[in-house]
Amino acid sequence: xxxxxxxxxxxxxxxxxxxxxxxxxxxxxxxxxxxxxxxxxxxxxxxxxxxxxxxxxxxxxxxxxxxxxxxxxxxxxxxxxxxxxxxxxxxxxxxxxxxxxxxxxxxxxxxxxxxxxxxxxxxxxxxxxxxxxxxxxxxxxxxxxxxxxxxxxxxxxxxxxxxxxxxxxxxxxxxxxxxxxxxxxxxxxxxxxxxxxxxxxxxxxxxxxxxxxxxxxxxxxxxxxxxxxxxxxxxxxxxxxxxxxxxxxxxxxxxxxxxxxxxxxxxxxxxxxxxxxxxxxxxxxxxxxxx
Numbered sequence: 147x148x149x150x151x152x153x154x155x156x157x158x159x160x161x162x163x164x165x166x167x168x169x170x171x172x173x174x175x176x177x178x179x180x181x182x183x184x185x186x187x188x189x190x191x192x193x194x195x196x197x198x199x200x201x202x203x204x205x206x207x208x209x210x211x212x213x214x215x216x217x218x219x220x221x222x223x224x225x226x227x228x229x230x231x232x233x234x235x236x237x238x239x240x241x242x243x244x245x246x247x248x249x250x251x252x253x254x255x256x257x258x259x260x261x262x263x264x265x266x267x268x269x270x271x272x273x274x275x276x277x278x279x280x281x282x283x284x285x286x287x288x289x290x291x292x293x294x295x296x297x298x299x300x301x302x303x304x305x306x307x308x309x310x311x312x313x314x315x316x317x318x319x320x321x322x323x324x325x326x327x328x329x330x331x332x333x334x335x336x337x338x339x340x341x342x343x344x345x346x347x348x349x350x351x352x353x354x355x356x357x358x359x360x361x362x363x364x365x366x367x368x369x370x371x372x373x374x375x376x377x378x379x380x381x382x383x384x385x386x387x388x389x390x391x392x393x394x395x396x397x398x399x400x401x402x403x404x405x406x407x408x409x410x411x412x413x414x415x416x417x418x419x420x421x422x423x424x425x426x427x428x429x430x431x432x433x434x435x436x437x
Contacts, residue, residue: 183197186198186396186397187235188231188232188233188235189220189221189233189234189235189338190217190220190227190231190233191226191227191230191231191232191401192397192398192399192400192401193231193371193373193389193394193401194217194338194371194373195338195371195396195397196302196338197336197338198333198338198339198370198395199329199330199333199338199339199341199368199370199371200338200339200340200341200370200372200373201309201340201359201365201366201369201371201372201373202214202340202342202343202373202375203342203343203344203358203359203360203372203374204344204345204354204374204375204376204387205344205377206344208375208376208377208411209409209411209419209421210307210342210375211244211246211247211307211342212411212418212420212421213375213389214305214307214340214342215256215418216420216421217303217305217340218240218242218266218303218305219262219266220233221235221238221303221338222237222238222240222263222266223237223263224237224238228407228409228421228422228423230407230423235302238265238301239266239267239301239303240265240266240267240301240303240304240305241267241290241303242266242267242307243268243270243290243304243305243306243307244268244270245271245286245307245308245310245312246307246308255419256418269289269290271286285312286306286311286312287325290304290306291331291335294332294335294337295335298336302338303337303340304338304339304340305339305340306339306341306342308341308342308344309341309342309343309344309361310343310344310360312325313325316360316361316362316365317360317361317362318362319362319363322361322362322364323362323364323368325365326364326365326368329341329369330368343359343360343365344359344360345360346358350377351376351377351378351432352433353376353403353429354374354375354376354390354392355374355392356372356374356392358374359372359374366392369393370393370394370395371391371393371394371395371396372391372392372393372394373389373392374389374390374392375388375389376406376429376432377432378408378433379432379433379434380408380431380432381410385410385411385412386408386409386410386411386424386432387408387409387410387421388406388407388409388427388429389407389409390402390406390429401426403428404429406426406427406429406432407423408423408424408427408432409421409422409424410422410424
């Protein structure tokens, strides 16, 4: 038999979560929380917002880490990137996990930049640490989450370079979902998260698509924004690259395959290895040498 309907609207009933892992929330409460959050603020134009989870991926040699450093610089100083990509947030502290470059590499790339902001902090594994025999060591994501929780107002952006340093067997959907859900938990602490990822083995030139990123399709399905970096044939010296927005949950995909951002990867004496803005053009223009 059907239960007798209550006179009260369902939203007024007390809803108890069945387990601490899950929360049951009336829609009015979600409306109230959404209203308090307000519109997402741009950090990298429409490509990335505050309090979001973004992946940046590309093949070896396209300047993923160089661009990640530039994004960190823009967030830390409150400036736009390329002047084209608006930053609507105030200067924020940036927590940067780098799993590939050693101190010498960082020095070579960045030491000439006299204006490098002091509010970019690096978190790295301490390889000299000797754990007790029964000690359970924290994973990279556990440690980052612990640092953010310790002072939720300390950081506004976390950059993780790169994906394969924080998870194994990510081509399996179960493992991929586990990593993304922990990244989303870090995001829920009020920070934007940018993860650098590799491309699977692909041709030198051709379209950049979400299915060419390393790992399971579950990764790109759950994140807020996906930015790809491709190689261009427009410059014969192979220095031109381009950015394309493959997914965007918060804004229209302004820089899609019909309006990619062309950059030149160069080493400048005062700023190190950087992407310089050139123009915007359709992705197909990058596959014909014109210069």
